[in-house]
Structures are given as C-alpha cells and as structure tokens.
Amino acid sequence: MILHVDMDAFYASIEEREHPELIGLPVIVGGTPQGRGVVAAANYAARAFGVHSAMPARQAAKLCPNAVFLPTRIDYYAKVAEQIRDIFQAFTPRVEPLSLDEAFLDVRESQKLFGNPESIGRQIQQTIYQQLKLVASVGIAPNKFLAKIASDLEKPAGFVIVHENAIQAFLDPLPVRRLWGVGPVTAAALEQLGIQSIGQVRLLPADTLDAHFGQHGTHLWNLAQGIDDRPVITDKVARSISHETTFPVDITDRDVLRAQALALTDQVAARLRIRGLSGKTVQLKIRFSDFQTITRAATLAAPTQLTQPLWHTVQQLLAEKLPRPNTPIRLIGVGVSSLGNDPQYQQELFPDETAASQLQLEQTTDLIRQKFGATSLTRATTLLRRPPSEGDINSPPTGA
Numbered sequence: 001m002i003l004h005v006d007m008d009a010f011y012a013s014i015e016e017r018e019h020p021e022l023i024g025l026p027v028i029v030g031g032t033p034q035g036r037g038v039v040a041a042a043n044y045a046a047r048a049f050g051v052h053s054a055m056p057a058r059q060a061a062k063l064c065p066n067a068v069f070l071p072t073r074i075d076y077y078a079k080v081a082e083q084i085r086d087i088f089q090a091f092t093p094r095v096e097p098l099s100l101d102e103a104f105l106d107v108r109e110s111q112k113l114f115g116n117p118e119s120i121g122r123q124i125q126q127t128i129y130q131q132l133k134l135v136a137s138v139g140i141a142p143n144k145f146l147a148k149i150a151s152d153l154e155k156p157a158g159f160v161i162v163h164e165n166a167i168q169a170f171l172d173p174l175p176v177r178r179l180w181g182v183g184p185v186t187a188a189a190l191e192q193l194g195i196q197s198i199g200q201v202r203l204l205p206a207d208t209l210d211a212h213f214g215q216h217g218t219h220l221w222n223l224a225q226g227i228d229d230r231p232v233i234t235d236k237v238a239r240s241i242s243h244e245t246t247f248p249v250d251i252t253d254r255d256v257l258r259a260q261a262l263a264l265t266d267q268v269a270a271r272l273r274i275r276g277l278s279g280k281t282v283q284l285k286i287r288f289s290d291f292q293t294i295t296r297a298a299t300l301a302a303p304t305q306l307t308q309p310l311w312h313t314v315q316q317l318l319a320e321k322l323p324r325p326n327t328p329i330r331l332i333g334v335g336v337s338s339l340g341n342d343p344q345y346q347q348e349l350f351p352d353e354t355a356a357s358q359l360q361l362e363q364t365t366d367l368i369r370q371k372f373g374a375t376s377l378t379r380a381t382t383l384l385r386r387p388p389s390e391g392d393i394n395s396p397p398t399g400a
C-alpha cells in the first residue's frame with residue numbers, strides 16, 4: 001500500500017503554532033491587504049470566507065476583512081518540512097516528496113517493524129502532531145493516484161483508506177476533475193459528452209476516449225479503473241529552488257528590476273547553502289503588466305551555491321534575453337534547478353581559492369541572517385533601489 005501524507009493549511013498552521021494568540025482567527029500568509037501579492041496559504045477560519053491560496057491578496061481582504069495577514073517565511077517552513085520528512089524516514093526510506101508539505105510513502109517493507117499500513121498511517125499522523133503540533137491528513141491506497149485523492153477527501157485531520165476491493169465504489173461517484181490531468185478544458189469537453197463522474201468514464205469503451213483525447217484518453221480511462229503503476233521514487237533532492245516577487249506597482253525602471261533580481265538571487269543561493277545543494281541551471285521569470293509571462297534559462301559551466309556566479313547569469317539573462325524593453329513588469333522570479341549534492345557536485349564547487357573564500361563569506365552571512373533576521377544584512381544595491389511602494393507619490397498604481 002502507498003500512503004499520501006499532506007499537511008493541512010501548512011504555512012498558516014505553522015504561523016498559528018508560533019502565534020497562539022491567532023488561534024480561532026482567520027489567518028492569511030502571503031501578500032498584504034493593500035498590495036498585489038497573492039495568498040500563499042489560508043487557515044480554515046479564512047477559507048470559510050472563500051479565501052484560498054493563489055488568490056490575489058486584495059480580493060482575500062475584501063472577502064475576509066478581519067483576516068490577519070502575515071508575511072511568508074519560506075525558509076522556516078522548509079525547516080519544518082525537513083522535520084516532517086525525518087518523521088517519514090523513521091517509518092520508511094521510500095519517501096517521495098511532492099512539495100514542502102506532502103509526500104508519498106511506500107510502506108510495503110515496513111510492516112514487520114511498524115504494523116499494517118493503517119497502523120503506520122496513524123502513527124505518522126500522531127507523531128507529527130505530538131512532535132510538531134501540526135495536523136496532517138493521510139490517504140492509504142494500493143497506488144499513488146488513489147492515495148492522493150484519499151488524503152484530500154476528509155481534510156483537515158483526514159484519514160481515508162481505499163482497499164483493493166473497494167476501488168470502484170470509491171472512485172465512481174467522484175467528479176472527473178479528480179482524475180489527474182483533467183483541468184477545466186478537459187472537464188468541459190467531457191461534459192459535452194455527458195460525462196461528469198469518474199464512474200461514467202470507467203464505463204466508456206476505451207476507444208471512445210481515445211477518439212476524443214488521443215493518448216490522454218487512454219491515460220484517463222486507466223485512472224478511472226483505478227490503474228496507476230507509477231512507483232514511489234525516492235528523491236531526497238529538491239528539483240528546483242526559486243523565489244519570486246509581485247511588485248506593489250508595475251516596474252519600468254530596469255535598475256529597480258535588477259536590484260530586486262539580486263535580492264531574489266541572494267535568497268535562492270542562501271536556501272541552496274542551507275540545504276547543502278548546488279544548482280546548474282538558472283531561470284529568470286518575468287510577468288509583464290498585461291500578464292504575459294516568460295521564462296528564460298541558462299546553464300552554468302559548473303554547479304554552484306554561490307550568489308556571485310548565479311547573479312552573473314541572472315544579469316546576463318536580464319540584459320540579453322528580455323523582450324519588450326519598455327513594458328512595465330509586474331512580477332520577477334529567480335530559480336535554480338538541476339540540483340545535486342553528490343560528491344561530484346561538491347568537487348566542482350571549489351575550482352579555486354576565491355570560490356572557497358566566497359563560500360565562507362556567504363555562509364557567515366547566512367548564519368547572521370538566521371540569528372538576527374533576514375534584513376540584518378542586505379546588499380547595498382537592494383537597499384538603494386527599493387521598489388516604489390503604493391504610498392510613493394510619484395508612482396501611481398498601474399495595470400489591471
């Protein structure tokens with residue numbers, strides 16, 4: 001059996017734990033009620049007002065005027081995620097993280113030590129609560145697809161088991177949106193065929209779906225039967241690390257943009273160093289005022305966790321790969337992927353003495369920041385080129 005463990009309102013629950021005075025109040029992490037950021041997470045009290053993640057913060061504030069807005073502390077949440085992962089690892093080495101707050105666990109070989117899958121699921125849920133004061137939902141099923149649906153069905157503190165002989169009874173009544181790969185477009189197309197539930201998909205002849213959706217049709221048909229052969233892939237290394245900022249007002253000044261890009265690069269590099277990772281591919285993401293979004297990437301000669309070489313590449317991407325030079329920019333993001341922490345990666349880290357001493361300097365900076373807060377040390381450029389806030393007289397809000 002496969003377990004899917006998913007933390008409930010993860011960022012918001014961590015903040016509630018850290019601020020007991022907030023318990024019972026609607027809490028929104030990410031964005032500001034006046035600003036244009038988006039909601040990263042909302043607790044259940046806020047969700048009762050219709051607030052959900054990825055919603056513009058301004059809209060969330062309208063729906064829920066009494067909400068307490070808190071800034072996102074992604075580095076801290078990442079540390080809590082590591083504690084959760086340690087709990088998973090105590091039960092099985094076969095853990096596949098999907099994001100900071102959810103993972104698949106293959107527990108087939110852990111049963112002699114820890115009991116049957118249900119018992120392991122309960123122990124994990126209890127251990128997370130006892131050690132971290134956080135609530136998780138657990139889904140248990142013969143495969144990943146079913147386990148993921150199961151963990152979501154009875155949130156928060158859900159615990160749903162799908163036994164082999166009950167797969168059809170479990171899936172049939174669910175809406176087609178629950179099938180992996182069915183978004184609004186496919187759901188609408190299926191509705192055109194009069195199909196709303198997974199049970200209806202299951203009863204279709206496989207070639208009917210094929211005729212309408214090609215390969216994708218076969219995939220949907222298999223899922224509707226509850227068939228999913230994908231193994232749990234143990235992947236201790238994150239696939240990418242990135243940070244992005246939505247500006248309070250659209251940015252046209254390219255120097256301001258560069259300063260923000262440097263701050264983001266610095267944050268990404270700090271997270272690489274905290275996790276002992278190095279990355280080889282650098283990505284720049286830009287969203288223009290009309291919401292057109294582009295990404296540009298470049299590959300480094302050698303993997304790094306240093307701000308300097310990453311910044312060098314980000315600067316090049318900004319200078320050479322950015323279309324629409326005069327269009328205002330709404331969002332900028334910097335990411336690093338092709339991550340690794342194997343010895344080969346480590347060797348390439350120190351091509352020369354300069355890099356070694358640069359690493360030492362940047363690690364010291366990380367320590368000071370961890371101890372005294374993120375703003376204790378700020379690169380001079382970032383300070384000088386603060387983006388205009390909405391209060392600034394000369395920069396009226398633009399865009400939608």
Ligand SMILES: [Mg+2]
Nearest residue numbers: 006007008101
């Ligand atoms: Mg979650």
